[in-house]
Amino acid sequence: MGILNLTPDSFYDGGRFRNSSSVMRQVDKMLEDGATFIDIGAYSSKPNAKHVSEDEEMRRILSVVNLVVNSFPEIVISIDTFRSSIAKQCIEAGAAIINDISAGLLDNNMLSTIAKFKVPYIMMHMRGTPQTMQTLTDYNDLIKDILFYFSERITKAKSYGIIDIICDPGFGFAKTKAQNFELLNHLELFKSLDLPILSGISRKSMIYNTLEFSANEALNGTTALNMVALEKGTSILRVHDVKEAMECVTLYNALHNQ
Template sequence: MGILNITPDSFYDGGKYKNESEILSRVEKMMRDGVDLIDLGAYSSRPGAKDVTTEEELFRSVPVTELIVKNFPETIISIDTFRSQVAKENVLAGASIINDIAAGSLDAQMIPTVGKLQVPYIMMHMKQTPQDMQKHTEYQDIVREMLYYFSEKVSEARSYGINDLIIDPGFGFAKTLEQNYEVLNKLELFDILELPILVGVSRKSMIYKLLNSSPVEALNGTTVINTISLMKGANILRVHDVKEAVEAVKIYNQLKD
C-alpha cells in the first residue's frame, strides 16, 4: 500500500503533492515500483496535527480520487479518513477501500455507511483523537486490550454486514515508543482474530527517535521493521517507499517458498 498524502502538514511528505502533475507523477512512480493499493489521505493524523473541516477534507480528496481513476483506472484506491461523508463521496468517486484510523469511534455513521457501501474496511487501533492520542498511553496489558478492542469492533462491523475487514495495530497512535515495540514483538498474537493485518510504520518516530535520526533518514529502519512484520504475519505494508517494500516482500516470499 503506497501512501499519497495530499495534506500540507503530514510529518514526512506534507505539501509535496500540490497539483495534478505532481500527484499523477507520484502515482505513476508507485505503480512502476509495484504498488498494489494507493492510500489517499487528506487529513494529517500525526500527533498534534491541526484539525480540518469535513468540507476541506472533501475538497482535497474527491477531485484527486477522480483524477487518479481517470488517468489510472486499474488503480485500487483506499481512502484514509475517519469521516463517513468523506468515505462515501470518495467511494462514489471511485475509491474501493476505506481506511479508518478510528475504527468508527470518531463518527457514529462510519460503520453503518461502510456496511451500505459494501467495500473492504480497515480498522485501526487508536484512543481518543489524533490531537490528544499521545496523552492516552495507559495500558495494563496493551496487546490484550487491543485484542479486546478489535473483537468489539469486528462484532460491530459484522452486525452491519461488513464482510471484508482488515486490522491495523496503529503503530504510533496512543502508544509510547516502548509500547510500539512490544506490539511489534507480539504481532503474531493478532492472528487469533483471523483477519488480514496491515502494518504502517513507514518513517515513523518509533524508528527515527530510537535511532536518533529523522524521518528523512528512516528508510532503512522502516525496511527492517517491515521485514519483521512480514515474518510475524503482516499481510499489507503501508509505506512511503514502495520499491523498497516490494523488495522486502519478494525476499520474504522467497524464504517462505
C-alpha cells in the same frame, strides 16, 4: 499499499503533492514500483496534528480521487478517512477501500456507510483523536487491551453485515516508543483475529527517534522493521517507499517458498 498524503503537515511528505502533476508522477511511480493499493489521505493524523474541517478535507481529496481514477482506470484506491461523508463521496468517485483510523468511533455513520457500499474496511486501533491520542497511553496490558478493542469493533462491524475487514494495530497511535516495539514484538498474536493485518511502520518516530535522526533518514530502519512485520504475520505493508517495500516482500517470499 503506497501512501499519498495530500496534507501540508504530514510528518514525512507533507506538502509534496499539492498539484495535479506532482500527484500523477507519484501515483505513476508507486504503481510502477509495484503498489497493490494507493492510500489517499487529506487529514493528517500525526500526533497533535491541526484539526481540518470536513469541507477542507473534501476539497483536498475528491478532485484527486477523480483525477487518479480517470488517469489509472484499473487502480485500487483506499481512502484514509474517519468521516463517513468523505468515504461515501470517494467510493462513488471510484475508491474501493476505506481506511479508518478510528474503527468507526469518530463517526457514528461510518459503519452503516461501509455496509451500504460493501467495500473492504480497514479498522485501526487508536484512542481519542490525533490531537489527544498521545496523552492516552496507559494500558492494563497493551496487547490484551488492543485485542479486546478489535474484538469489540469487529463484532460491531459484523452486526452491520460488514465481513471484509482488515485490522491495523496502529503503530504510533496512542502508544509510546516502547509500546510500539512491544506491539511489533507480539504482532503474531493478532493472527487470533483471523483477519488480514496491515502494518504502518513507514518512517515513523519509533524508528527515527531510536536511531536519533529524522524521518527523511528512516528508510533503512523502515525496511528492517517491515521484514519483522512480515515474519510476524502482516499481510499488507503501508509505506511511503513502495520499491523498497516490494523488495522486502520479494525477499520474504523467496525465503519462505524454498
